[in-house]
Ligand SMILES: [Fe+2]
């Protein structure tokens with residue numbers, strides 16, 4: 001069983017890249033299941049049912065979300081109908097949407113959920129550690145693999161989550177910063193971990209947005225729109241491999257894939 005997990009899909013460039021390249025990448029690399037964060041899929045902020053459907057048609061099996069979950073105004077009315085999409089699990093219970101996914105793949109049940117960090121993050125959420133502990137305990141009874149995303153700004157908070165779930169989760173991965181970290185590995189009790197997977201989007205950018213507009217915000221501080229950038233599009237993430245019948249991975253590798261023109 002080989003899982004491909006992708007960092008935040010940014011706007012149309014990210015979606016188009018998946019549409020063009022993901023099926024072939026899956027075949028060439030014997031990928032059985034694909035998870036991607038879709039919080040920036042629609043215009044760079046949030047997601048809609050239409051963009052979620054497009055991503056799934058491109059070959060993604062499960063979509064997670066982050067702090068931008070509700071940026072597209074109508075999405076709170078759409079999320080419940082999307083069976084392959086979950087919202088962060090530690091949002092208030094009153095929020096719509098699934099707090100986890102359990103999806104069958106080749107006879108295995110893959111349990112997936114994300115939690116939002118609380119350090120330098122906007123949404124008011126309950127403790128990501130206690131939430132993760134609770135959901136992992138529940139998934140231990142009804143999932144073969146447990147995949148946990150910590151969508152957070154601070155590397156320390158993400159790394160702490162990796163150690164917290166080491167040996168219980170199959171994979172713990174971070175998202176949100178859109179810049180991949182070089183610390184991907186299998187931890188001492190067997191969980192695969194990477195602090196941030198990066199993004200699926202345009203890298204000639206500042207975190208996926210046009211360079212000049214972002215620079216302007218830093219230099220003169222004036223508010224301005226920062227449209228999604230267009231150039232040097234690729235996908236970043238990791239591939240995690242499992243031997244038959246095992247909950248903990250036998251292999252882990254970062255991926256950084258782009259088409260060279
Ligand atoms: Fe993001």
Ligand SMILES: [Fe+2]
Pocket residue numbers: 039066067068151175176177
């Ligand atoms: Fe985010």
